[in-house]
Amino acid sequence: xxxxxxxxxxxxxxxTLDVIGEPWSPLILRDVWAGVRRFDHxxxxxxxxxxxxxxxxNHLVEQGVLERLPYxxxxxxxxxxxxxxxxxxxxxxxxxxxxDRWLAGEAGPPVLYRHHACGQIGHVDPRCSHCGEPMHADDxxxxxxxxxx
Amino acid sequence: xxxxxxxxxxxxxxxTLDVIGEPWSPLILRDVWAGVRRFDHxxxxxxxxxxxxxxxxNHLVEQGVLERLPYxxxxxxxxxxxxxxxxxxxxxxxxxxxxDRWLAGEAGPPVLYRHHACGQIGHVDPRCSHCGEPMHADDxxxxxxxxxx
DNA sequence: ACTCTAGGTTCCGTAAGGGAACCCCACTTG
DNA sequence: CAAGTGGGGTTCCCTTACGGAACCTAGAGT
Numbered sequence: 513x514x515x516x517x518x519x520x521x522x523x524x525x526x527x528t529l530d531v532i533g534e535p536w537s538p539l540i541l542r543d544v545w546a547g548v549r550r551f552d553h554x555x556x557x558x559x560x561x562x563x564x565x566x567x568x569x570n571h572l573v574e575q576g577v578l579e580r581l582p583y584x585x586x587x588x589x590x591x592x593x594x595x596x597x598x599x600x601x602x603x604x605x606x607x608x609x610x611x612d613r614w615l616a617g618e619a620g621p622p623v624l625y626r627h628h629a630c631g632q633i634g635h636v637d638p639r640c641s642h643c644g645e646p647m648h649a650d651d652x653x654x655x656x657x658x659x660x661x
Numbered sequence: 662x663x664x665x666x667x668x669x670x671x672x673x674x675x676x677t678l679d680v681i682g683e684p685w686s687p688l689i690l691r692d693v694w695a696g697v698r699r700f701d702h703x704x705x706x707x708x709x710x711x712x713x714x715x716x717x718x719n720h721l722v723e724q725g726v727l728e729r730l731p732y733x734x735x736x737x738x739x740x741x742x743x744x745x746x747x748x749x750x751x752x753x754x755x756x757x758x759x760x761d762r763w764l765a766g767e768a769g770p771p772v773l774y775r776h777h778a779c780g781q782i783g784h785v786d787p788r789c790s791h792c793g794e795p796m797h798a799d800d801x802x803x804x805x806x807x808x809x810x
Numbered sequence: 811a812c813t814c815t816a817g818g819t820t821c822c823g824t825a826a827g828g829g830a831a832c833c834c835c836a837c838t839t840g
Numbered sequence: 841c842a843a844g845t846g847g848g849g850t851t852c853c854c855t856t857a858c859g860g861a862a863c864c865t866a867g868a869g870t
Contacts, residue, residue: 522771524760525691542674551848561828586836601798602787603755611673619808622671626802630792637790638751643779649750653775659768700817710859735867
């Protein structure tokens with residue numbers, strides 16, 4: 513037996529899960545995005561086991577989502593988002609938005625997002641790349657694409 | 662010991678992961694969204710173990726993301742997205758978009774999304790709810806919100 | 811009465827996560 | 841110059857959770 517790999521499926525959601533779908537990985541990305549970049553800091557912030565953190569960081573670096581950069585003459589390293597990793601942040605923002613809407617309760621959202629362009633507090637709003645109108649569950653049809661084999 | 666629960670963290674991403682972050686859950690939601698709604702069909706489509714599928718479906722129903730509806734006089738059931746669950750589809754679309762961009766390779770995307778409003782093939786594009794301009798990793802500052810206790 | 815089917819449940823063996831201890835290296839301090 | 845410190849891991853053991861296959865059950869059809 514071994515845990516099922518999703519990467520072979522002809523599905524971009526499954527393939528994405530193969531990169532960032534393991535437990536803790538999205539929270540590690542959130543930390544790096546938020547500026548918590550060092551092994552011990554991430555470990556303390558999340559309360560994750562050091563063993564699993566090592567595995568996850570290695571996997572994310574292998575997948576090109578994070579890069580490991582020295583920050584000192586001594587062997588000290590920080591993890592940073594690559595372009596590929598920064599592009600995942602929109603997924604994190606959508607997840608955060610959903611949690612804010614459906615799970616935050618009385619207390620309200622734990623984190624607010626201030627948008628540079630307008631300077632206001634806002635949240636992420638998914639729109640069609642073609643016409644700019646909203647793009648939610650019922651607004652699309654799914655069709656087989658070129659890679660559907 | 663037990664697997665760490667994320668729900669207690671003051672983080673909407675962690676809380677969202679507590680609902681849909683277990684292995685297979687996003688793929689189950691994808692199936693239901695795409696019209697694969699019955700136990701045996703989901704099981705066959707994903708190749709997931711029946712035991713784990715049972716656990717995941719129960720959890721998603723408990724969390725109010727799916728509902729279990731009879732479709733026959735016999736004890737036969739289908740799973741459908743609730744409003745709370747349909748709202749998760751935008752997360753799936755963002756994940757699919759990332760996989761299409763970074764993982765699809767030569768073959769191209771396995772699935773295309775046709776937007777009802779404009780009738781064109783498009784993809785999801787995250788924008789600021791306030792000003793409508795793009796909202797990516799570097800376009801926001803994170804600030805503590807009311808629920809940040 | 812027998813079979814079929816959807817929708818699970820049970821059981822067992824293996825793999826992955828949690829926790830704590832340990833290790834290595836490059837300084838720093840006494 | 842020996843001892844300490846702190847970042848960044850690795851190793852070990854134990855428990856939980858997954859995968860796979862077999863089994864169970866209610867209702868319908870024949």
